[in-house]
Amino acid sequence: MAGGHSEGRRRRGRRLAGQGLFLVVSLVSLYLLLPSLLEVFTSWRELLDLSPAWVAIALGVEAASFVAIWQLQRIALQTGGWFPVSLSQLAGNAVGRIIPGGAATAGALQYRMLVRAGLPGGRIASGLGATSVLLFATVLALPLLSLPAILGGTPVDRGLTQAALLGAGLFVLMVAGGTTSFLWDRPLRFAGGAIERILNRTVRRRRPVSGVSDRLLKERDAVRRTFGRRWKAAVLACTGRAVLDYLALLACLRAVGAEPNPSLVLLAYVAASFLGMIPLTPGGLGFVEAGLTGMLALAGVGASAAAVATLSYRLVSFWLPIPAGGAGYLVFRHRYP
Numbered sequence: 174m175a176g177g178h179s180e181g182r183r184r185r186g187r188r189l190a191g192q193g194l195f196l197v198v199s200l201v202s203l204y205l206l207l208p209s210l211l212e213v214f215t216s217w218r219e220l221l222d223l224s225p226a227w228v229a230i231a232l233g234v235e236a237a238s239f240v241a242i243w244q245l246q247r248i249a250l251q252t253g254g255w256f257p258v259s260l261s262q263l264a265g266n267a268v269g270r271i272i273p274g275g276a277a278t279a280g281a282l283q284y285r286m287l288v289r290a291g292l293p294g295g296r297i298a299s300g301l302g303a304t305s306v307l308l309f310a311t312v313l314a315l316p317l318l319s320l321p322a323i324l325g326g327t328p329v330d331r332g333l334t335q336a337a338l339l340g341a342g343l344f345v346l347m348v349a350g351g352t353t354s355f356l357w358d359r360p361l362r363f364a365g366g367a368i369e370r371i372l373n374r375t376v377r378r379r380r381p382v383s384g385v386s387d388r389l390l391k392e393r394d395a396v397r398r399t400f401g402r403r404w405k406a407a408v409l410a411c412t413g414r415a416v417l418d419y420l421a422l423l424a425c426l427r428a429v430g431a432e433p434n435p436s437l438v439l440l441a442y443v444a445a446s447f448l449g450m451i452p453l454t455p456g457g458l459g460f461v462e463a464g465l466t467g468m469l470a471l472a473g474v475g476a477s478a479a480a481v482a483t484l485s486y487r488l489v490s491f492w493l494p495i496p497a498g499g500a501g502y503l504v505f506r507h508r509y510p
Contacts, residue, residue, distance in 0.1 A: 213462045213487075216480045223428040223485060231424035235489045238417035239263070245307070245410040248403045249300035250292060256508070257290035260501040267498025270456040270491060280305070286502075289509045303399035306392055307411050312450065315415065315443045415446075418490060425486040426474065433472035441468030456491055 243259045250258065261283040269279030280301055287297045400407040419442045426433060445465045449457035462483055469479035 213466060213480050213484050216477065216484055219429075219477070219481045220485060220488075223481070224430070227424050227428035228485065231421045231428065231485065231489050232493075234417045234424060235421040238414045238421070239494070241410045241414035241417060242304075242308075245407055245414070246300065246304050248407045248410065249304045249399055250287070250296060251300070251401075252292060254290075257287055257292070257505070260505040260508075261286035261290070263494065263498040263501035264505065265498070267495045267502075270495055272455060275455060276452070286505055286509075290505075299395075299399050303396045306396050307407065308414070311411050311415050312446050315446055418442075421489055422482075422486050425482045425489070426469070428485060429474075429478045429482045431469075431474045431478050431482060433469065433474045437468070437472030441465055441472055444468050458491075461491075462487065 239259075239262075243255060243262060246258050246262060247253065247255070252258065264286060265279035265283035268282050269275040272278055283301065284294075284297050288294055397404055419439070422442055422445075423438065426438065445461050445468070448460040448464045451457045451460045454460065465486070466476075466479045466483045469482060470476055474482065
């Protein structure tokens with residue numbers, strides 16, 4: 174009995190030590206990224222000079238991207254109710270953006286809220302898991318599907334009009350790519366083989382990486398079973414979420430009066446999507462600000478305008494959903510006490 178208690182204490186000690194080390198790494202990361210954060214946040218006064226119409230458009234399309242996520246989760250959870258899905262997602266999203274590496278905590282909170290709303294636990298676990306896999310796959314596919322536009326380049330003088338057309342083309346490519354991946358095995362086997370070759374040639378390993386294609390197909394089949402016959406609607410919702418978020422960045426650039434190189438704006442958005450997944454800071458805080466500001470500068474946006482555009486984009490996509498999630502949690506608790 175005493176041995177069991179001591180083993181439990183050791184496990185708790187190791188867990189606390191791991192959490193403490195992760196917190197230290199997060200604080201060090203924020204310290205190193207502090208100059209970039211200050212460069213962005215010190216431009217807050219210039220937010221007053223933004224075009225109100227374009228700010229409203231940015232808020233609208235970003236809100237629509239959240240609606241796309243709710244629709245995706247409704248399909249996965251096989252429920253028609255918007256209320257529990259939307260409020261639980263907002264609350265979980267807010268927690269995930271406060272705690273470093275808070276994706277697991279966010280998922281656990283949404284799971285508990287949906288159980289409280291009366292949904293079966295097994296369906297919630299499989300539905301949220303399938304949703305996360307599909308969203309993650311969309312982020313991974315962004316560089317590949319945007320590569321033709323980035324390599325081909327676009328005329329600078331066409332500005333944001335051309336960038337919006339690129340967004341429409343990206344939407345079509347992502348829908349086509351998602352559809353083919355759901356219908357046929359060959360695209361995933363090709364992608365898995367490419368990943369294996371890249372990893373085995375660039376990273377020295379005692380054992381070569383293998384079986385990536387089989388794992389991709391297994392995950393695809395699990396996601397397809399979860400979404401059932403509505404997998405096409407799920408692909409549209411998932412793709413719409415990414416494209417709407419991209420349009421929010423375009424609106425923020427237009428709000429500061431910028432007319433950047435469209436292909437590089439798309440590249441900046443792809444980079445920001447990956448930087449936002451770095452778990453060392455909440456929601457990639459600091460990493461996204463530094464990377465997006467630099468990429469927008471490469472796209473032809475002035476340093477000051479790039480900082481303001483980055484700040485406005487992060488406000489509508491990162492900061493404002495946090496209080497919205499807190500309010501959603503309170504409303505949820507009132508509805509399901």
